[in-house]
Amino acid sequence: MGHGGTLDPFARGLLVVAIGRTYTKQLGEVLKNTDKEYEVEMVIGAYSDTDDIEGDIKTVGAGDISKEHIRAAVDEVAARTTQTPPAYSAIKVDGEEAYKKARRGENVSLQPRPVSVKEYEMLSVQKEGEYIITRVRLVVSSGFYVRSFVHDVGEVLGVGAYARKLVRTRIGTFYLKDAKKLE
Secondary structure (H helix, E strand, C coil): CEECCCHHHHHHEECECCHHHHHHCHHHHHHHHCCEEEEEEEECCEEECCCCCCCHHHHHHHCCCCCHHHHHHHHHCCCEEECCCCCCCCCCEEEEEHHHHCCCCCCCCCEEEEECEEEEEEEEECCCCCEEEEEEEEECCCCHHHHHHHHHHHHCCCCCCCEEEEEEECCCEEEHHHCCCCC
């Protein structure tokens, strides 16, 4: 058995699995340079050391940030052509996954990588206490980190943001709605 890309521990959604040597050998070719689609729920007004709900969360508060401010930040970050992956990622640093080093408290510095947002849509924006919860649908290139996107939106807004929910809905021509459940 083999799979075509991992999901963050808190994330849900589509995972392409191949069974049998004939199919596992084809995974790389079938999934090479494929776009992926995600729906992410961002919490604006707080940040996390892992850029997601599983990290150490610090509250700042969203203040008077408007939907227009959020749209402008999403537009700005979506237009970028490079992205720095999060320290809590499976990227190898000196032969070891970055997240293992980060969990031990080691400083992990990853280099920016070329990525692109092919399409995006703000699905909802709503106030929740001192936070603003924003749902966004993203179609992105291979190698894109949604957690980094959320982090960068929070940086542009100046109040931080982290991913509370993340669902991968598509990988290339494979759709979550057509997928078999693990059960």
